[in-house]
Amino acid sequence: MLVCVRTCVRACVCVLPSAPLTYGQQTFLLLYLSSVFTGSYTGLLPDRNMSRAADRLRLLINHLDPSPASIVSFIPYTFETDLLTPEQRVFYEENGFLLIKNLVSEEDIDRFRKAFERICRQEVKVPGLVVMRDVAIAKSEFVPDQKAVSKLQDFQEDPELFRYCSLPQILKYVECFTGPNIMAMHTMLINKPPDAGKKTSRHPMHQDLHYFPFRPADRIVCSWTAMEKVTRQNGCLVVLPGTHQGTLQEHDYPEWEGGVNKMYHGVRGYDPQQPRVHLEMEKGDTVFFHPLLIHGSGMNQTQGFRKAISCHYASGDCYYIDVKGTTQENIENEALDIAVRKYGVEGDVHFKDVWMIRGRLVQGERLSL
Numbered sequence: 539m540l541v542c543v544r545t546c547v548r549a550c551v552c553v554l555p556s557a558p559l560t561y562g563q564q565t566f567l568l569l570y571l572s573s574v575f576t577g578s579y580t581g582l583l584p585d586r587n588m589s590r591a592a593d594r595l596r597l598l599i600n601h602l603d604p605s606p607a608s609i610v611s612f613i614p615y616t617f618e619t620d621l622l623t624p625e626q627r628v629f630y631e632e633n634g635f636l637l638i639k640n641l642v643s644e645e646d647i648d649r650f651r652k653a654f655e656r657i658c659r660q661e662v663k664v665p666g667l668v669v670m671r672d673v674a675i676a677k678s679e680f681v682p683d684q685k686a687v688s689k690l691q692d693f694q695e696d697p698e699l700f701r702y703c704s705l706p707q708i709l710k711y712v713e714c715f716t717g718p719n720i721m722a723m724h725t726m727l728i729n730k731p732p733d734a735g736k737k738t739s740r741h742p743m744h745q746d747l748h749y750f751p752f753r754p755a756d757r758i759v760c761s762w763t764a765m766e767k768v769t770r771q772n773g774c775l776v777v778l779p780g781t782h783q784g785t786l787q788e789h790d791y792p793e794w795e796g797g798v799n800k801m802y803h804g805v806r807g808y809d810p811q812q813p814r815v816h817l818e819m820e821k822g823d824t825v826f827f828h829p830l831l832i833h834g835s836g837m838n839q840t841q842g843f844r845k846a847i848s849c850h851y852a853s854g855d856c857y858y859i860d861v862k863g864t865t866q867e868n869i870e871n872e873a874l875d876i877a878v879r880k881y882g883v884e885g886d887v888h889f890k891d892v893w894m895i896r897g898r899l900v901q902g903e904r905l906s907l
């Protein structure tokens with residue numbers, strides 16, 4: 539029983555037997571729950587919900603004896619809505635991702651592709667947009683423009699591309715993870731190029747939370763939509779199921795001979811022997827994943843550019859944290875260097891400002907982000 543409580547802590551409350559727990563088991567569970575609620579656990583609740591959390595804890599305590607089964611509805615990773623089936627909720631709890639087939643229409647994806655091409659042809663100028671070239675291409679000789687782009691970052695000011703972030707069918711899922719107040723914090727269109735022979739088209743295994751100076755992690759989710767069929771051949775997403783239950787790890791540039799793209803940090807000491815899952819997807823399929831889930835993508839061994847569009851969402855009542863003195867300090871410094879160059883601001887700019895100015899409300903109220 540205790541093992542069950544410890545390993546499936548988040549889901550355990552939904553599988554607790556209705557038989558009364560022993561005194562020791564109750565103590566363990568209560569200690570665990572209170573560490574969750576007081577924030578010593580990574581998946582802590584937002585500050586402003588503390589009093590509600592305390593009420594809930596009191597409620598749980600009252601319910602524990604004699605009937606622990608009455609705390610059935612407490613599943614912290616997802617919210618109860620009419621959308622997710624119990625199987626889908628449990629799948630996300632256990633694996634840290636959820637794949638929904640055929641969520642975005644062909645028509646929408648074709649429109650995003652056209653908007654992307656207009657940007658590559660430099661027919662539109664989008665404020666704040668970062669166009670990234672693959673490091674192998676950037677360092678080689680002339681490459682025609684459309685083919686040189688490996689990633690668009692920060693398309694929040696392009697109305698057509700940003701439509702992706704507000705698609706009602708996406709937001710309905712996002713709400714299950716963030717709750718009703720939703721901020722689009724980071725936008726990306728990835729145009730993974732055919733590998734130029736140096737394996738630079740790989741994206742090292744990482745946790746997206748490394749880049750984010752806001753919490754709680756459990757109220758952040760990424761949606762990633764395949765804009766065409768993605769396979770192991772053209773470098774689909776690779777995930778390590780269940781790693782979202784761990785903590786944020788140290789990230790660094792991997793030591794790759796052929797070079798690594800700017801800011802492509804990987805988890806330090808990545809063990810390639812760990813069981814991984816390749817997420818092959820059809821055009822329009824969408825995966826939602828937790829920011830602690832370790833993921834990356836392999837090299838693109840085809841001649842096509844593998845396209846995907848994505849957005850990171852966070853609950854409007856997430857709050858910023860100071861990452862000084864944490865494992866995230868290295869990415870903060872890099873991001874601030876780029877921000878100083880990009881926005882031409884000196885001195886008093888903070889990591890959180892870089893996020894605050896890019897975040898956009900897509901549903902409900904903008905609270906602390």
Ligand SMILES: CCCCCCCCCCCCCCCCC(=O)SCCNC(=O)CCNC(=O)[C@H](O)C(C)(C)COP(=O)(O)OP(=O)(O)OC[C@H]1O[C@@H](n2cnc3c(N)ncnc32)[C@H](O)[C@@H]1OP(=O)(O)O
Nearest residue numbers: 669670671672673676677746749799800801802873876877
């Ligand atoms: C305000 C922005 C700050 C941002 C902050 C915060 C975080 C962003 C990530 C959020 C993450 C969310 C989730 C997880 C995401 C994981 C990722 O995807 S991380 C990777 C994201 N990558 C970036 O954000 C990189 C952004 N790119 C850039 O800033 C630029 O494209 C650039 C790499 C700085 C290149 O600038 P540019 O001026 O356009 O390029 P050039 O003048 O041609 O080259 C200058 C110099 O840089 C070399 N170079 C070019 N491309 C690359 C590359 N891809 N990788 C490494 N180096 C590159 C180029 O060779 C030149 O070098 P030289 O030595 O001077 O010749």
Ligand SMILES: Nc1ncnc2c1ncn2[C@@H]1O[C@H](COP(=O)(O)OP(=O)(O)OP(=O)(O)O)[C@@H](O)[C@H]1O
Nearest residue numbers: 740741742743770776792804805808834835836837
């Ligand atoms: N040292 C490392 N640090 C972080 N991530 C790594 C490291 N080495 C490989 N990876 C990542 O592991 C994932 C798997 O990559 P890789 O290209 O080796 O295999 P694959 O494409 O999944 O399968 P295969 O090429 O065998 O068909 C990719 O995300 C890759 O970037």
Ligand SMILES: O=C(O)CCC(=O)C(=O)O
Nearest residue numbers: 728741746833834835846
């Ligand atoms: O599309 C990919 O290759 C992975 C992108 C990714 O994980 C990221 O940018 O955070």
Ligand SMILES: [Fe+2]
Nearest residue numbers: 744745746833
């Ligand atoms: Fe990522």
Ligand SMILES: [Mg+2]
Nearest residue numbers: 770836837838
């Ligand atoms: Mg590969």
